[in-house]
Amino acid sequence: MIALARKYRPKKFADLIVQEHIAAALRGAVAGGRVAHGYLFAGPRGVGKTTAARILAMALNCERRGSGTAGEPCGECDSCTRVWTGAVNLDVVELDAASNRGVDDARDLRERAMYAASGEGRHKVYIVDEAHMLTREAWNALLKILEEPPPRVVFVFATTEPQKIAQTAAPILSRLQRFDFRRIGPHAIVDRLRHVVSAEGLSADDEALHLIAKSADGGMRDGLSILDQVVSFGEGPVTAARVREVLGLISDDVYGELLRLVSERDPKAVFPLVERLVDAGADLGEFVAGAGEIVRAVLLANLGGKPEGLTEPMQELLGKYRSLLPAPDLVRLLAVLTELEPQLRSSGNARLAVELLLLRWAMMSRTVEIGQVLEALGMRQPGSGMRDAGSGPATPPVLRDTSSGAPATPPASRIPHPDPPEKGPLTLDRLRALWPRIVDDARTKSPMLGALLQVTEVAAVDAGAVTIRLLDTNAVHAEGLERQREALSQLVTRYLTGPVRIKLEGAEGGGSRERSAPRPTRLTEEGARAERLKTLRAQDPSLNAAVDALDLELLE
Numbered sequence: 001m002i003a004l005a006r007k008y009r010p011k012k013f014a015d016l017i018v019q020e021h022i023a024a025a026l027r028g029a030v031a032g033g034r035v036a037h038g039y040l041f042a043g044p045r046g047v048g049k050t051t052a053a054r055i056l057a058m059a060l061n062c063e064r065r066g067s068g069t070a071g072e073p074c075g076e077c078d079s080c081t082r083v084w085t086g087a088v089n090l091d092v093v094e095l096d097a098a099s100n101r102g103v104d105d106a107r108d109l110r111e112r113a114m115y116a117a118s119g120e121g122r123h124k125v126y127i128v129d130e131a132h133m134l135t136r137e138a139w140n141a142l143l144k145i146l147e148e149p150p151p152r153v154v155f156v157f158a159t160t161e162p163q164k165i166a167q168t169a170a171p172i173l174s175r176l177q178r179f180d181f182r183r184i185g186p187h188a189i190v191d192r193l194r195h196v197v198s199a200e201g202l203s204a205d206d207e208a209l210h211l212i213a214k215s216a217d218g219g220m221r222d223g224l225s226i227l228d229q230v231v232s233f234g235e236g237p238v239t240a241a242r243v244r245e246v247l248g249l250i251s252d253d254v255y256g257e258l259l260r261l262v263s264e265r266d267p268k269a270v271f272p273l274v275e276r277l278v279d280a281g282a283d284l285g286e287f288v289a290g291a292g293e294i295v296r297a298v299l300l301a302n303l304g305g306k307p308e309g310l311t312e313p314m315q316e317l318l319g320k321y322r323s324l325l326p327a328p329d330l331v332r333l334l335a336v337l338t339e340l341e342p343q344l345r346s347s348g349n350a351r352l353a354v355e356l357l358l359l360r361w362a363m364m365s366r367t368v369e370i371g372q373v374l375e376a377l378g379m380r381q382p383g384s385g386m387r388d389a390g391s392g393p394a395t396p397p398v399l400r401d402t403s404s405g406a407p408a409t410p411p412a413s414r415i416p417h418p419d420p421p422e423k424g425p426l427t428l429d430r431l432r433a434l435w436p437r438i439v440d441d442a443r444t445k446s447p448m449l450g451a452l453l454q455v456t457e458v459a460a461v462d463a464g465a466v467t468i469r470l471l472d473t474n475a476v477h478a479e480g481l482e483r484q485r486e487a488l489s490q491l492v493t494r495y496l497t498g499p500v501r502i503k504l505e506g507a508e509g510g511g512s513r514e515r516s517a518p519r520p521t522r523l524t525e526e527g528a529r530a531e532r533l534k535t536l537r538a539q540d541p542s543l544n545a546a547v548d549a550l551d552l553e554l555l556e
């Protein structure tokens, strides 16, 4: 059985996938008799540089030239077959610069180039692979040829590193016509693999083909070689499981578990996960690379991009976890990965290094939503009047300032409850019945206030005042409600015919926490806010930047 990579190597310009721009230019040059003496084919490995050079050599020497599409070789005549198979050929010489880099070879090349092509109407084509490996002396010899090129001699230099040629042999570049070959994307590779699979009468899962394309990393030849390996290994359809087994790939559910433990901050799940990998004989380096890739894919998706080449299960994982992992968190995960990378590579104990990475990921504190922070700090609280200055945050306050005695109707920009509240008298029963709805109302405006009110009940009402009792003893909750008292008063007033004051009561049924109630610490309110802000800033550099951008350090 002929290797698939070889069997399906293109024989015509039209078969060169992804590099259509180059194929069209070369075909046009052959058809129009405008072929240059020197070409530079630059691009990553496996994208068709050497293949394109061979097709050019075939087209220039095809015995049936002009019988088909202008500029295309027939691909079947004796000459075409010899070039295509790499058989000994007087007119087409392939050299690997990696093994022929000395000045002697260049001199030899020069002498050989002086001989004209073997026959009338034929071209002598030199294909130099890995051309960046040629020495300066070799390039100098070649430069002399290219300055006065013999008729019907064509040089094609293929390289993955054109910048090295620019360093060692800049003058030669001006003598060469350069083509940059594109990397072949996973979709194009999958399409081509699908075509080959059906042409071979085989069957393969889409997921299997995606995995192969991913491993091929932009190289069509590698993609076909991998398919070959997988096909030769076992019977029946090519499945994702078979591909994983042959390539020693780590299964997608391992990455699913990884995303889960990171998003749920579940460090204790790290050890079983790594143990599972080690037991399965997985390559931990590959696991780390895959982990970085999936985190990057989630980040890309969160920033509005479209990650390419993911298998279906991976796409599902992405959909599941993207909302749980905000972009700043993902950036920090990647930063930790980059930071630990040297250790991961050099560590004698790879297992410990991977565990350390995952533990840091699972234990990392999360980005706090700036809105929540501002609310927690009481900066969005109406009546404070502190953010009216030009230096205030760009986001409009959720609740407007009523300190000037403005009417309590909501501003037009606020999203109202679906049904406008019906105003009525202030009675304990009525307010208790309305309470769940008021809590809902609060939540649509401020998740923080909604959460705080979740642990409250209406304790009492009397002339113009409502006493709200906090059902837990959490001092932070008490403090938060205290700050939101004015907002709460507005909310409640929407359901009442007259204005109302809010009193807060602690969980123990102790004294009302009205404004002069003693605080648990001796800090002033301003001092407490500054302290909290400092802690939050220390925890999260991105918040730090946001706070600076909003000019909030005035508080400190």
Ligand SMILES: [Zn+2]
Pocket (backbone or CB within 6 Å): 061, 062, 063, 064, 065, 073, 074, 075, 076, 077, 078, 079, 080, 081
């Ligand atoms: Zn031919």
